[in-house]
Amino acid sequence: MRYLKKGESVSVLEETNSYWLQVRDASGQIGYISSSSKYVNLTAGPTEVADAPAPVNAANAVIVAGVSFRTAPSTSGERMRYLQKDELVTVTSQVNDYWYAVTDANGQTGYVSTSSKYIKLTGGIAASEGGGSTLESGGSSSEGSSSSEAADAPAPVNAANAVIVAGVSFRTAPSTSGERMRYLQKDELVTVTSQVNSYWYAVTDASGQSGYVSTSSQYIRLTGDIPAPAGGGSGSELSSTPSSAPGSSGNAEAPAGSDEPARPSASAQVESVIEAGMKYLGTPYEYGSSRSTTTTFDCSDFVRQAFKDALGVTLPADSASQGEYVLDKSQVTTDWKQLKRGDLIFFMSYKGTSASLYQSKDPFNTRISHVGIYLGDGQVLHTYSNESGGVRVNSIQGRHWEYRFLYGGSAL
Missing domain, CATH: 2.30.30.40 (SH3 Domains)
Known part of the structure; x- marks a missing residue:
């Protein structure tokens, strides 16, 4: 909307999550800013929003893993945002076997999968007034068979x-x-x-x-x-x-x-992808490389080729789209130490070698600029420059790769 200026006073209405604050400026406009101490200095606790309606029910569920928050109980419903792990929400009704109607901490209402992979009930769901029906009727689809989102279809x-x-x-x-x-x-x-x-x-x-x-x-x-x-x-x-x-x-x-x-089993598929990728060790790097040749690669082209060679699976052509693909395909983690061998691992842009430069990153809203294949034991198979030797293996821990890491998960 605009840049808030140094020295400008705002009212913090709510801490949305670990990365964002909801604030109101002097003109009454409400929006969101980074919670990083580099940008904002809290002088008091959050204030109540007098003109904002409180959620009808107290929170009765917690998000277990990042999940789509949609405008309708179907994967064809527009994704408003991803609800984050440990975010508290209020389940107002269960639409069907696959979807809950929920309200988040800001009072925004939408729909999420009922899968226990994504959400855990911590209290009862309030009965609808007069014993009526749920918020929305009609056939809708499940958010996931084996962690992936299914197409919209009748029951x-x-x-x-x-x-x-x-x-x-x-x-x-x-x-x-x-x-x-x-x-x-x-x-x-x-x-x-x-x-x-x-x-x-x-x-x-x-x-x-x-x-x-x-x-x-x-x-x-x-x-x-x-x-x-x-x-x-x-x-x-x-x-x-x-x-x-x-x-x-x-x-x-x-x-x-x-x-x-x-x-082949999932583990066999993983090994096939890694084996296919390893055969390209040393292949020169080229930004925007042609997807029709294996003489040079950029990061996403390399990952795509490894899956294509090993499994005949054609992933999206760029790292950001591959990130979306994995989010829709599997449960992801923002802790690289929880990654499994063969997971795709996504990074933000390089800002420097200091961890403090990446403190304000938002894993699911920061732009993805790089992707690699996780090998286990803190190792990633990827390519990012000719100076580094093209396709290679790097250690993540204690380096800018660790600080830049956004999330990772399986593309299988």
Whole structure:
């Protein structure tokens, strides 16, 4: 809105989190400023905002990990901001199995995932007046299957009657030529709506998305009966696409004789990415490098190429977009010591070698300028300049890399 001037007095209305203060200037305008002592000197405690409505209920939940705060109970709802770990909120209602309606400390109302990965209830949810319905009705999607956000879809018609035993392709047709929409994850609950043939089930996931998976007991286990099709008769296919027996071009997800290998474990995928990245050690650095060649890399191009070579996964083309991708894909951490091998690790711009230069950083609102692959034991595989030798391994601890670190998490 504007720069506050040195010597200007403001009223601190609230400490929003560890990084930001809500303040009101002499003209009555309300906004947010950094809480860093470099910029503001508190002379008294925060004052009450007389004209701001207090939240209806006391806080009854705490944020466990950074999570999207949306305008609607769906991943198609606009993300207003990320609620931060340890932030207190008030859950005013549970819209459905996937979404809470919540109010933050500023009185802003929105929606967050009900997943225990993101939020923990510390008190009861107040009953709506008159026993009415929740804030918003209608089908909405879950914020995450295996920590990633699912697409907006109607609720499934039937209760779950199967559990995924190991990661398996979720396809658009009952054939390996059908496009893979995503991998269903181990322990994910699904509804088998019919058995297309000996090799394929038609299933609906928790977000209401329909597709096909292998009938192999390596990948899926029935926990209930498959519903009979309406009007009797045999099970009908969701798609008219013909399916094939094992060994043909349309075989199922790695049954005996299949030519499609089983999906490697998460740890095997991590090692494949790291191995692919390590083969580029010493490759020269070039800012804005071409994504169609491996003769030079910038940081995000290098990470992208390692995933592409190892897994056939194409990540976004720049570090900021890769950061958004990881935020939507997995639970992230702002403590680099909690990172896991193979996590992507994101940094802000270089300001110098002193830790004090980075005290005002806001992990989820500071611009990402660099990315690397975490190897464990405080080591990062990345590239940032020709002078440093191109693709290389650096230690994080006690160096500007530690001070610049914003957050990290898995892209798998």
